[in-house]
Amino acid sequence: MSKNVSSVTSLNDTAFYKNQYRIALRNCGIIDPENIDEYIAYDGYKALIKAYSSMTPQEVIDVIKASGLRGRGGGGFPTGTKWQFTKNSVGDKKFVCCNADEGDPGAFMDRAVMEGDPHAVIEAMTIAGYAIGADQGYVYIRAEYPLAVKRLQIAINQAKEYGLLGKNILNTGYNFDLEIRLGSGAFVCGEETALMNSIEGKRGEPRPRPPFPAVKGLFAKPTVLNNVETYANIAQIILNGAEWFSSMGTVKSKGTKVFALGGKIVNTGLVEIPMGTTLRTIIEEIGGGIPGGKKFKAAQTGGPSGGCIPPEHFDIEIDYDNLIAIGSMMGSGGLIVMDEDNCMVDIAKFFLEFTQEESCGKCTPCRIGTQRLLEYLEKITSGNADMQDLEDMESLCYYIKDNALCGLGQTAPNPVLSTMRYFKDEYLAHVRDKKCPAGVCKKLLKFIITDACKGCTLCAKKCPVGAISGTVKNVHTIDQAKCIKCGVCMESCKFSAIIKG
Amino acid sequence: MKTIEEIYQIREKTRKKLGVDAPASETRIVVGLATCGVASGAKPVYDAFKKAIKENKIKKVTVGQAGCIGMCKFEPLVQVFVPGQPVVTYVNIGADAVSQIIEEHILGGKPVAKYTITQE
Amino acid sequence: MSKIKLTKVAFKGTTAQEKALRTKLAELKSVEGALMPALQAAQNIYGYLPIEVQRIISETLDISMEEIFGVATFYSQFSLNPQGKIQISVCLGTACYVKGSGDVLDKFKENLKIDAGDVTGDGKYSLVATRCIGCCGLAPVVTVNEKVYGKVTVDDVANILAETK
Known part of the structure; x- marks a missing residue:
């Protein structure tokens, strides 16, 4: 054992935490989420009291604007500007909505906030209600998060009991009430207009914009919609001021961002880092690197709407605009690390399968376009595509981007475009050489028995389809026509004599 | 319904209880109980702490819950706040570790090193 | 769709x-x-x-x-069909199929008197045919709720059903 090994008694001392700065997650893991008193102890509802007692609604919006906070759900639209538009809209009734329909595979920061600090969302939505002139809010949560729903409901009940929600809040004369609405398993409902349709009790299909929700949103009234993580920043900005928040981050992206680190990385988990932190810091220092000494190949951000960051951009400072510039996007914050064993065409196919399945079917470019796109990818990964297919697939990508109705369709081709941009050689290998360099695409895979074979016959016995033949103590062979590439032979060989070719 | 004044009183009272500004009067054992924690088996750990405190009639120790701390691979995860001492984080523990932690750390005052994180 | x-x-x-x-x-x-x-x-x-x-x-x-x-x-979470309390899935991936999972599926159909994708009249069992679930070494594979049965033969079907009683 090396002498540098030291015992760490608190998580706060680990490299995982030292590089983080927690605003949205500040209370997660610290307070009891089912006890409103503990939230209040850590300055909870202090921002609401401050807004009610010493700020005008316009002053609240000005602070949010000046802070530079941008939407954390993916789009990155300036939150203060959104609030301003909604405030300026004329309407007898206005709504504040929270998007908690976290659907990206691999992202779970919104769940963490709702399960660990639900009052932060309630307080922020009440502040938003004050700023835009709304007295009713809705939180739209996916039903797959039962614990988050339960804790949020407990928090709403406690807030009502304390007079922090409802009529005449804290005797100030202001009203704000909050209701939970559950999703029922439709990814597209993360899109803002689809979400509102769903709350209205309709099919969760997107609506054309304009009119934008700030003008005509939920129940055709002016509506502000932000996601959970965005709301989790609001109270801290009101308390500490716009300058405090905007001192963190890059020129155009302020504050912090929560990422769900996953994939081929030592420390999977939730991390909150200042905008502008490099990918290198996230992966090597916070994430602890890639397990098994494997080589970094790409980081995928933005889920099914995003793209890949290749090794040449390893030192990129992560913010909204830098990610867009290299063909990816911030998205809701999933960050999946991939190593040399991942096939990038296969990854693109995985995301397309997802968006294809979740396409709501309302507009043709998305409904049929994603299906055609997936067919191209299946053709490529099974070794049946030619160079013309690659070209056609690329132009189809741009067609879908330009013509789909909502964000889901417009961003669906991103995983394909981004992998084609940085990993063209892998596509070429599949198309021209009929090979999958990472050895992932089964139809292009070949198992070969080398001379290291001792003729033990184990593989022949294990093969579920009887594709392996040979006699005792002689090198065996695999009948490629029969082989279904399940890999059982390679796993069972005691002499490592079977390789992927 | 509370007034603004009452909210501030709750704040001061709870800060004392949690030991935010000055050492608290009670030791707190906090178990991470978000979905991820529960899935990796944190609920039996929480129950075991509750039971052990009650059965051994240990005074001035409370067992509480918290949300996700962020480090998935260390779940179930428990933090122990002894007044006036740095916080101790126990990782990957099961209900079988509880009696030793109670005995050596909570009663004996010595953190159980084998359940904490070691790093280079 | x-x-x-x-x-x-x-x-x-x-x-x-x-x-x-x-x-x-x-x-x-x-x-x-x-x-x-x-x-x-x-x-x-x-x-x-x-x-x-x-x-x-x-x-x-x-x-x-x-x-x-x-x-x-x-919405995918709404179901127009009742789900059986006990979900039986028979893998019809290539490895399982060549080892006879098709016959195993037929045997389940015969015993439960339902088609794949249906549920029994008493709402107890539902039967589905699934794609490869990735345990080819155990082919043919049947899962009952979370439990996995490997190297299943037609003769095992009655026993598997008996276990669920």
Whole structure:
């Protein structure tokens, strides 16, 4: 054992935490989420009291604007500007909505906030209600998060009991009430207009914009919609001021961002880092690197709407605009690390399968376009595509981007475009050489028995389809026509004599 | 319904209880109980702490819950706040570790090193 | 999008279930956008959304059947078919298939007297054929709820069913 090994008694001392700065997650893991008193102890509802007692609604919006906070759900639209538009809209009734329909595979920061600090969302939505002139809010949560729903409901009940929600809040004369609405398993409902349709009790299909929700949103009234993580920043900005928040981050992206680190990385988990932190810091220092000494190949951000960051951009400072510039996007914050064993065409196919399945079917470019796109990818990964297919697939990508109705369709081709941009050689290998360099695409895979074979016959016995033949103590062979590439032979060989070719 | 004044009183009272500004009067054992924690088996750990405190009639120790701390691979995860001492984080523990932690750390005052994180 | 398949299992709602549903619907009458919460409640009470239940919702909330059907079929968590308490999945991946999982599936169909994708009349079993679940070394593979059975033969079918009794 090396002498540098030291015992760490608190998580706060680990490299995982030292590089983080927690605003949205500040209370997660610290307070009891089912006890409103503990939230209040850590300055909870202090921002609401401050807004009610010493700020005008316009002053609240000005602070949010000046802070530079941008939407954390993916789009990155300036939150203060959104609030301003909604405030300026004329309407007898206005709504504040929270998007908690976290659907990206691999992202779970919104769940963490709702399960660990639900009052932060309630307080922020009440502040938003004050700023835009709304007295009713809705939180739209996916039903797959039962614990988050339960804790949020407990928090709403406690807030009502304390007079922090409802009529005449804290005797100030202001009203704000909050209701939970559950999703029922439709990814597209993360899109803002689809979400509102769903709350209205309709099919969760997107609506054309304009009119934008700030003008005509939920129940055709002016509506502000932000996601959970965005709301989790609001109270801290009101308390500490716009300058405090905007001192963190890059020129155009302020504050912090929560990422769900996953994939081929030592420390999977939730991390909150200042905008502008490099990918290198996230992966090597916070994430602890890639397990098994494997080589970094790409980081995928933005889920099914995003793209890949290749090794040449390893030192990129992560913010909204830098990610867009290299063909990816911030998205809701999933960050999946991939190593040399991942096939990038296969990854693109995985995301397309997802968006294809979740396409709501309302507009043709998305409904049929994603299906055609997936067919191209299946053709490529099974070794049946030619160079013309690659070209056609690329132009189809741009067609879908330009013509789909909502964000889901417009961003669906991103995983394909981004992998084609940085990993063209892998596509070429599949198309021209009929090979999958990472050895992932089964139809292009070949198992070969080398001379290291001792003729033990184990593989022949294990093969579920009887594709392996040979006699005792002689090198065996695999009948490629029969082989279904399940890999059982390679796993069972005691002499490592079977390789992927 | 509370007034603004009452909210501030709750704040001061709870800060004392949690030991935010000055050492608290009670030791707190906090178990991470978000979905991820529960899935990796944190609920039996929480129950075991509750039971052990009650059965051994240990005074001035409370067992509480918290949300996700962020480090998935260390779940179930428990933090122990002894007044006036740095916080101790126990990782990957099961209900079988509880009696030793109670005995050596909570009663004996010595953190159980084998359940904490070691790093280079 | 997959084709919508309607159940042939007869509706067997109890009066207690109907009472629970009507109580919930009465609460929801004044709520704006009540259809989603109504369907979620109905599915909780009945386990699925039979046409008879949709009709009660339609009449009580004054929402057309077309609209209800449209919403019920849009969201993946709503089910128009009852789910068996015990879900039997037979893998029809290549490895399992060449080792005879097709015959195993047929045996289950014969014993349960239902087709793949259906549920037994008493709501106890549902039977599905799945794609490769990735344990080719154990082929043919059958899963019963979470439990995995490997190297299943036609003769094992009766035993597997007996275990679930």
